[in-house]
Amino acid sequence: MTEKKPVRTLLCFNNHPTFFSLPFDQIGPVWKATQELMSSINAMEGVEIIGTFDDDQTMVGATSGFPFTWYMLVDFPDREAVQSACNLLRTIEVGEENHRLWKYMTVEARMGRALEIPSAHRS
DSSP, X not given: OOOOOOEEEEEEEEEOHHHHTSOGGGOHHHHHHHHHHHHHHHHSXXXXXXXXXXXXXXXXXXXXXXXXXXXXXXXXXXXXXXXHHHHHHHHOEETTTTEEGGGTEEEEXXXXXXXXXXXXXXX
């Protein structure tokens, strides 16, 4: 029996104009909810976060597609786990006003497999 390979997934997040229109002193609850999102994905059974990427130093403001605002490269055990991770934007509350995280960002999951790098042959 062959071992089931993980689903290599690039989670691509875009921050909405609703995030960027917040007064600076009101961004904290969104950041706290974003940390909860990342921690929740990390705590999922069978999940390994390979890395994260945020290009906020050279790209400023809202985006509506590529390039995205920030990324997580994750190995998930199956497609259902990827769906559960994406669903967190619908369930994580932001602040006291009953808003959900999806008011402030979107996610797009690009699923595939790890690309094996062939070993170099030296003579």
